[in-house]
Amino acid sequence: MTRYVxxxxxxxxxxxxxxxxACKNANATPPGVQWxxxxxxxxxxxxxxxxxxxxxxxxxxxxxxxxxxxxxTATKKRADGLVTIDYDTCIGCANCVMACPYExxxxxxxxxxAYGDTPIKSEAVRFDAARISVSMKCTFCxxxxxxxxxxxxxxxxxxxxxxxCVNSCISGAMSFxxxxxxxxxxxRLLAETQSFRMHEELGTGPGVYYIWDKG
Amino acid sequence: xxxKTLKAGERIGPRQxxxxxxxxxxxxxxxxxxxxxxxxxxxxxxxxxxxxxLLLGGMxxxxxxxxxxxxxxxxxxxxxxxxxHLATSWMTREAAVAPLVFGCGALALLTxxxxxxxxxxxFGAAFVYAQARILSADKGIPAWRHPRCRPMLVATGFAEGAxxxxxxxxFVMTSAAGQLGVAAVTLGxxxxxxxxxxxxxxxxxxxxxxxxxxxxxxxxDGPFLKFGNLLAAALLLLAALGAPLAGLALIPAGLxxxxxxxxxxxxxxxxxxxxxxxxxxxxxxxxxxxxxxxVKPGWGGAN
Numbered sequence: 001m002t003r004y005v006x007x008x009x010x011x012x013x014x015x016x017x018x019x020x021x022a023c024k025n026a027n028a029t030p031p032g033v034q035w036x037x038x039x040x041x042x043x044x045x046x047x048x049x050x051x052x053x054x055x056x057x058x059x060x061x062x063x064x065x066x067x068x069x070x071x072x073t074a075t076k077k078r079a080d081g082l083v084t085i086d087y088d089t090c091i092g093c094a095n096c097v098m099a100c101p102y103e104x105x106x107x108x109x110x111x112x113x114a115y116g117d118t119p120i121k122s123e124a125v126r127f128d129a130a131r132i133s134v135s136m137k138c139t140f141c142x143x144x145x146x147x148x149x150x151x152x153x154x155x156x157x158x159x160x161x162x163x164x165c166v167n168s169c170i171s172g173a174m175s176f177x178x179x180x181x182x183x184x185x186x187x188r189l190l191a192e193t194q195s196f197r198m199h200e201e202l203g204t205g206p207g208v209y210y211i212w213d214k215g
Numbered sequence: 216x217x218x219k220t221l222k223a224g225e226r227i228g229p230r231q232x233x234x235x236x237x238x239x240x241x242x243x244x245x246x247x248x249x250x251x252x253x254x255x256x257x258x259x260x261x262x263x264x265x266x267x268x269l270l271l272g273g274m275x276x277x278x279x280x281x282x283x284x285x286x287x288x289x290x291x292x293x294x295x296x297x298x299x300h301l302a303t304s305w306m307t308r309e310a311a312v313a314p315l316v317f318g319c320g321a322l323a324l325l326t327x328x329x330x331x332x333x334x335x336x337x338f339g340a341a342f343v344y345a346q347a348r349i350l351s352a353d354k355g356i357p358a359w360r361h362p363r364c365r366p367m368l369v370a371t372g373f374a375e376g377a378x379x380x381x382x383x384x385x386f387v388m389t390s391a392a393g394q395l396g397v398a399a400v401t402l403g404x405x406x407x408x409x410x411x412x413x414x415x416x417x418x419x420x421x422x423x424x425x426x427x428x429x430x431x432x433x434x435x436d437g438p439f440l441k442f443g444n445l446l447a448a449a450l451l452l453l454a455a456l457g458a459p460l461a462g463l464a465l466i467p468a469g470l471x472x473x474x475x476x477x478x479x480x481x482x483x484x485x486x487x488x489x490x491x492x493x494x495x496x497x498x499x500x501x502x503x504x505x506x507x508x509x510v511k512p513g514w515g516g517a518n
Contacts, residue, residue, distance in 0.1 A: 010499035039227050039493055043510045050498050050507045065354040071306035072296040091296050092289020094234035095306050098353035101491040107234060107289055133289030196496050202354055212497040212506060 002080040003179040004140060004155060006166070007186045007195065008055050009211040012173035015040055015053030022168035023057075026141065028119075028126035030112040035104075035138035036165045054210070055165070055174065058083060058104035058138035059198065062205025066096035066105065074135070081179075081207055082140050090134035097135060101199050102206070105137045140176070156185055179207075191215070228513025229425035229492035232356060240484040241283035243346055244477045246309075247368065249276025250342035251376020253316065255400070257336020259380055260329060262396070264388050267324055269380060270332065273339055274320045281313060305352055309345035312338055343372035350483070358428040358487045363415040368480070370411040374404040375476040381451070382469035385462040394462050398455040402448055405472055409444050412436075412479070423516035425489035435482045443475015489513075 015038055023029070023036035039054040064083045067075045074090035077083050097105045111132060113119040119127055141163040148154065148161035155161045156177030166174040177184035186209075195209040249272075256269035285291050297310045316338040323331035347368035350359040358364065377400050384397045416432060450468035454461040492514070498507035 011501055013499075037226075041227055041493075041495065041510060041512075043498065044507055048507070052495060052498050052510075054493065054495065056493065065352070068303045069306065069349075069352050071298075071300050071304040071310065072293075073299045074296070089293075089296055089299075090290070091293045093284075093287075093297070093306065094239075094289075095304075095349070095353065097234045098232060098355050098359070098488075101355045102493075103230070103355070103490055109289060194497075199491060199494065202491075204354070210495075211499075212495075213500045 001180050003207070004060070004081050004145065004176065005179045005186055005207040005209060006060075006140070006163070007175040007189050007209045007211060009173045009175075009189075009193070010052060010054060011211065011213075012171040013038070013053040013055060014171055014173075015051075016170060018168045018170055019055055019165035019174065022164040023138070025122055026126075026164035027139075028123045028128075029106075029136075030108050031114055032112070033106040033108060033136070035106075035136075056102060056104075056198070057165070057208070058100075058140075059102050059204065059206030059208045060140060061207060063203060065099040065101070065202075065204055069095045069099040071095065080145070082142055082145065083137075084139065084142060085135055085137065087128070087130035087134050087136070092133045092135065094135065100137075101202055101204065105135050107133065107135055109133050227493050229357075229427060229489035231427060231486070232488045232490060235484060235488070236287065237481075237485065238283040238287035240481050242280035243350070243368075243480045243484055244280065245276040245283070246280035247343050247346055247372035247480060248375040248379060248473060248476065249273045249278075249280065250316075250339040250346070251372040251374070252276065252379040253320070253339025253376070254336045254343070254373065255376040255380045257333050257339070258400075259388075259393075259397070260332045260336075262388075262393060264393065266332065266387070267327070268387060269383055270320050270323055270335055272379065272383070273335075273376075274317060277313065277316060277339075277342060305345050305348035309342060309349060312341045312345055316342060339376075340373075343369055343376075346372070355491055356488050357424050357491055358419065358432070358483065358489065361415065361419055361422065361424070363411070363418040364483075367408075367411040367415040368483075370404070370408040371476045371479060374401070374408040375473045377401040377404045378447070378469040378472035378476075380469075381465040382473070384465050391457065391462075394465060395455055395457070398451045398465060398468075401469065401472065402451045402455070405444050405448050405451070408476070409440065412439070420516045423514055425492065425513055426515040427489040427513070428487045429515045431482055431487035434486075435478055439475045439479055442471055443478065444472070447471040447475065 036057045041052045044050045060083045072089050074086045144161045145155045153161045159167050166176045175186045177186040192215045193211045194213040195211045197206040253273035256266040260266045300307045319331050319334040347365045351365040353359050381397050381401045447468045450464045454464040494511035496509045500506050
């Protein structure tokens with residue numbers, strides 16, 4: 001089996017938001033919508049104040065609550081663990097938005113572009129009218145992963161078939177790959193370090209692992 | 216337009232959901248009351264009362280709620296897709312119960328047959344239950360997914376249904392005994408509703424919930440208890456004791472009880488619906504030294 005996951009080393013993330021920008025460029029998300037964003041968390045009290053950067057997106061859960069509540073079957077989990085949305089089936093009821101504990105889903109009801117009514121070049125190329133008034137979210141750049149099956153490349157190793165955010169990360173904080181393959185970079189990385197998954201107590205089985213310390 | 220000032224910590228803690236507005240809330244408000252009304256109209260029919268007007272009212276409420284939610288969805292002309300996920304989606308199941316309600320209700324109105332009246336009541340109760348399950352399945356909203364939210368919503372729907380029967384009882388039943396029965400049942404359901412509500416609030420506080428949810432629910436706690444339940448209960452007692460014009464006391468009593476339930480549901484869907492927010496059980500270790508304490512901004516209660 002294949003289970004695509006992402007590992008994010010919080011010790012390396014510098015909060016530069018390059019992954020956010022790469023995602024916006026790759027997916028032409030409208031203003032106000034970020035499939036990938038980086039939280040900037042300040043915690044503690046002086047003098048022990050900490051600052052943590054936490055990239056977040058759809059977690060592509062093992063047990064996606066969004067899939068369970070979706071009344072239309074528009075949201076589905078694939079065999080490789082990716083959670084997808086069929087834009088032609090979704091009715092935009094937002095039940096999945098309420099079900100997602102990671103605030104990963106958005107719905108916009110009108111076409112919006114970064115600089116007014118006219119799309120810039122990258123937006124014009126990638127604009128998808130089917131995404132208006134339906135639910136949308138991070139896809140782990142599913143089109144690239146599907147391309148891997150055709151080209152024989154390996155997601156997470158070959159940049160052409162790896163999510164844009166992972167490719168863009170300047171500090172190498174993000175890794176992507178098959179958790180069920182013990183030789184994949186994510187498997188090895190997670191075996192060597194200590195990690196957690198966000199809101200694991202909810203039983204969703206998120207597919208994004210946050211590395212916080214050495215093994 | 217002036218750019219919004221970004222504050223530290225913004226978009227990290229729980230945020231009030233903005234996707235379901237008053238139209239979605241109306242479905243829970245009207246649909247729950249309508250389903251409850253159908254259930255208690257069916258019960259009243261066992262006493263030989265002509266409940267056709269009540270059935271019509273219940274169906275109208277459910278229809279109004281569904282119409283509101285139809286205007287809310289992003290792609291209304293694909294609405295029939297809602298029937299595609301009966302296996303796990305309570306929204307599908309709610310939608311599947313609706314035609315049964317209207318079909319049996321129409322047959323009950325046309326034929327007056329008791330079987331159809333009772334079936335309409337059963338499907339009305341199922342509609343109330345399905346609505347409660349819709350909210351409790353939404354894991355992203357802690358105030359909804361709390362295990363005590365579901366019984367509270369069911370109790371509210373049934374109490375509203377009985378209260379609506381109370382409002383109608385001076386018009387549809389002439390016997391004092393019948394009105395006494397309605398007053399007693401409504402009184403009992405108000406008690407159940409108050410217990411479920413207080414248990415829900417206590418559970419949220421004990422188990423932890425977003426501070427915004429706790430604040431919003433606390434804000435309606437007083438008015439709900441005083442007007443929606445205590446005052447309503449006093450008027451119901453007045454009716455039960457058989458004071459002069461006692462039957463008429465059922466009308467304001469029922470309206471107050473229904474209004475209280477609607478206030479709670481509106482608050483739950485709109486004002487108290489805060490998202491989970493984000494949390495870190497371990498802060499990242501940088502260089503030497505231990506990880507910092509866990510972070511969970513914006514949460515109140517024990518958690």
